[in-house]
Amino acid sequence: MPGENLTRAEAIERAGVVSVESYEIALDLTTGPTTFASTTTVRFAATEGAATFIDLVAPSLRSVVLNGRELDPAEVFADSRITLDGLAASNELVVVADCAYTNTGEGLHRFVDPVDGEVYLYTQFEVPDSRRVFAVFEQPDLKATFQFTVTAPAAWEVVSNEPTPEPASATHASDPAVGAATWTFTPTPRISSYITALVAGPYSVERSSLTSSDGREIPLGAFARKSLAKHLDAGYIFEKTRQGFEFFESTFGVPYPFTKYDQLFVPEYNMGAMENAGCVTFTESYVFRSKVTDAVRERRVVTILHELAHMWFGDLVTMKWWNDLWLNESFAEYASTLATAEATEWDAAWTTFAAMEKAWAYRQDQLPSTHPIVASINDLEDVQVNFDGITYAKGASVLKQLAAWVGREPFVAGVSAYFRKHAWGNTELSDLLSELEVTSGRDLSAWSALWLETAGVNTLRPEIETDVHGRITSFTVLQTAPAEWPTLRPHRLAIGFYSLDGDALVRTYRVEVDVDGARTEVKELCELDRPALVLINDDDLAYAKIRLDAESLPVALEHLASIANPLARSLVWGSVWDAVRDGETPASDYVRLVLGNIATETESTTIRTTLNQLALATKQYVAPERRAATLAEVGDTLWALAEQAPAGSDLQFQLVKFFAHLASTPAHVAALSGLLDGSVALSGLEIDTDLRWELLEGLVLNGAAGDAEIDATLADDDTATGRQSAARARATVPTTEAKVAAFTKVVDSPDLPNAIIRQTGLGTVHVNDPAVLAGLVQPYLDAVLRVWDERTYHMAEEIIEGFYPAPVASAELRDATQSWLDAHADAAPALRRLVIEALAGTERALKAQAADA
Structure with missing residues (x-):
């Protein structure tokens, strides 16, 4: 990848020379299957007489004209840059190039549907890939307006950031017998290049609308490939979108900033989704052609609301440089979980967040590559690897902690003021903190230094002393930090007391306290009777690893299934798993804990996360000499639990999926074979297309199936997903x-x-x-x-x-x-x-x- 990097120093220098006004981008998508024609007209102000460069990744540069002066492409184009010298105070640059389609999910991705041979295109530009489609000053602080003109087959849908206009007839460049058309879009507001977008192809579309808080009618669209259209539940997607609009507009106090809102489910996507302004792209795995777990269904809602939150966090107000990427991603992650919990039927979203997102953050924060939330980003390669658990999940966790510390009302008021003050502009960390300081009345400089500008995760554990009657005489929260990242931080957290009430372990007392330093005495808990279970960080307000004290741990493990609160259960699950990862608790004990309690867990994401951790513990963390026997025991137990699970339940479905993934014995092979040929049945379990592939992979894993069975299954499912599943199965041999x-x-x-x-x-x-x-x-x-x-x-x-x-x-x-x-x-x-x-x-x-x- 030499020659395609950009350093922060270069970006700062260029921003000091250039101020961009507008782009006019003409794309012809009818020139053939490998390249498309791209003409970019850029108008920009500059320091007179200065030199700079504009970015372009293209196999062929046809011409460059700067202020009427033709430049020699061979002389000015190298290393993905076009050199521009002798700039005027006001400039017009015209760049004509042949750009390449990709199959990597970067730039303009081209996909041919194996079902019907139709061609589908979509762009993905974050971080530095709009330059694969047009000439551009590729950095987030050089905002401009973007006006797209697109020529494509007349039968296609063509979608961009602005509403799709009526097309005019045109000539198809490579096949005049095919009807073509040209769509001329209106200019966008001033936005960064990485959130511009183009999606084109014979997509199926369903439309609706909603009324914004300022009275505007906002058109809505939901798009998918024709061969998947029957599986697109557009009505539900629109319902979640409306709930998100209402929540964010009322919470932020700022109306939706764009003119329409299209959501497009596209093939071969590299990530979950992308917040292109008014033109959000999603992985089409969110179009459910087969049964999925409730965890995946909930995750889709969180993703829908995450991208919608970005219309404010990132699109309306954008970070100046990628070191403040968290201003986009952490806020969108926090806001989407908040909206999911408070505006949709998925009201246990914070339990999901604790089980999955914070587990991701804790894992990332304990790697040698950990970094502060406000990271040091020296170049584009740095930011590419920073789309990680710290930027997303730790950042969102810290925002949840900040909201608890300053109070939700002052927190929301500060965010609202930030949007209004910096609309259509670029910001840094200090811009946000200054608004939050005004609304909260707190000096946040010390908080920022400890939480946003230093790396690492703390561990909290209780130290409890009691008298002979079981009354607490001393209660202290101990805080430690790893030697490599020794920062001790302030935490606003809750401490919960749980007591046995019949068969249930229920919370009987809760107190919120501020913890700071190595030892924090909690005098409010003295003179109280010691409960069966003490849970530090109850309700998961703080970002920290937690440990249970010596008396609470066996109670939690023995009565895990009877803890009534699903978030409290998730915290216990997470605490034990973290102790396994740290080498404090044997992995074999964790395996027994999961097998003994997973069947009574009610939260789908907790089940999914825990079973994934079970798989990792079994295959990598258990002592090697016990691995085969443990794997066999795990498979036996998962199958037995699946047979006992409620018919058609999410639990049953997940147990079968993980049984297939972990199958290892002849008995397991027999069960998988029976499910596939129908000789074995579980009440309520449908062996649909995607589950069939998973069961087959389990057979391949055990040498009980191979190319012949894969070929036969693919013949029945020769689709994009089928071909991907076949590739995975073949690699499993x-x-x-x-x-x-x-x-x-x-x-x-x-x-x-x-x-x-x-x-x-x-x-x-x-x-x-x-x-x-x-x-x-x-x-x-x-x-x-x-x-x-x-x-x-x-x-x-x-x-x-x-x-x-x-x-x-x-x-x-x-x-x-x-x-x-x-x-x-x-x-x-x-x-x-x-x-x-x-x-x-x-x-x-x-x-x-x-x-x-």
Whole structure:
């Protein structure tokens, strides 16, 4: 990826020279299947006589005209930059290029539907990929208006940030027999280039509208490919959208800032969604062609509201540079969870947040690559790797803590003032804090320094003394920090007392306190009777790892299923899991805890998260000598629980899915085979298309199925999802030869699309016996630099993260990975970070194995 980077210093220098007024972008999508024509007219002010550059990634630059002066493309175009010198005070630049379609989910992605041969396009520009479609000053603080003119097949839907206009007839450049049209969109407001968008193709669309708080009618659209349209539940999507609009407009006190709101579900997407202004793109895995868990259904709602929140956080007001990416993502994550909990039927969203998002944050914050929420971003490669659990989940957790500390009303008032003051502009951390200080009356500089500008996570635990009658004589909250990140922070948190009431463990007392320093005495709890369970950080207000005291821990484990509050249960689950990851609690004990209690858990995301952790504990954290027996026990128990689960329940569905993923014995194979051929049935369980693929993968994992069965299943489901599932199943074949072949094919085939690469990686590392992956370690390490140098960022990340043979979890893997790092000390920092994080996972697995020995 040389030549496509941009440093913060360069961005600051360029912003000091250039102020952009407008872009006019003409795209012809009828020129053929590999490239499209792009003409960009940019008007901008500049320091007279200065020089700068504009960004473009394109296979062919046809012409560059600056203020009527033709520049030689061969002389001015190199390393994704067009050099511009002799600037005037007011400038007009016209760039004509042939830009390339991608199959990597970056720039303008082109997809051909295997069902009907139709072509679908969509853009993905964050962080630096609008330059793959038009010439642009690619940095967030150089905002401008964007006016798109698009020529495409007349039968297509063409969607951008502004409402789609009536098209005019045009000539198809590569096939005059095909009808074509040109759509001329109105200019956008002043926005950053990374949230502009274009989606085009024969998408199916359903439309509706809503009334904004300022009285405007906002058109709504929901789009999906024609072959998926029957599965698009647009009515439900519109309902959640309306609930989100009402919540955000009333909470923020600022009307929706754009003219319409389209939501488009697009193929082969690299992430969950993207907040393009008024033109949000989503992964089409959110169009449910088969049954999904309640956890996924809830996650879709949170994602819908996350992207809607971005219309204010990020689109209306945008960070100046990527070090303040958290101003976008942390706020959208916090606001979307708040809206989901308070404006939709998913009122346990904060339990979901604790189970999944905060677990992600804690995991990320304990890696060697941890960083402050306000991160040091020196260049584009730095920011690419910072779309992580700290920027999203830790940031949102800290905002929840801040709202608890200053009070929700002052917090919301400060955010509202921030929007009104900085609308259509760019901001830094200080801009937000100054508004919150006004509304809360608090000096936030110290809080910011401790929470936003330092890294690491604290651990909190109670120290309790009682008299002979069981009354508390001393209650102290102890706070520690890792040696590498020794900051102790202030925490606003609740302490809950739980007592047994019949069969239920219920909260009988709660107090909110401020914790600061290594020891905080809580005198309010003295003279009270010691309860059965003391829960630090009850209601999950604080961001910290928690531990249970010696008397509470056995009560929590014995009565976990009877804790009435699902958020309290989630905190206990999380505390025990964190202790396993830290090597304090044996992984085998955690396996027994899960198997003994998962059947009574009611929250879908808690079930999903816990079963994923069970899989990791079983395959990497349990002592190697017990791994096979533990895996067999886990499979046996999951199947028995699935047979006992309520017919058709989410629990039953999840247990079957994880049983297929963890199956390891002939009895497990027989059960999977029976489910597939109908000789075994579970009441209420439908073996639909996607579940069929999962059951088949379980058979392949155990050597009980192969190419013939995969081919037959694909023949019945020759769709995009079917082809991805087939690629994953083929990579699951449990031999070293198959694993190395799958990896080699990905490395040696630059034309494989992103989704196939992703699924092949998932299949490659899906093993019961880690020995079959040992032969992949050296080929993987030998290919890392080549992948980084030859692939786009997203594809390099997908391969480097997705194919790391983590299940090997051995000293040999640790040492080989460390040797690579030692030998490549001068490799790109972003690449080294990916490898360092992989190594940290192996080191943690070895620590857990030692604790389980």
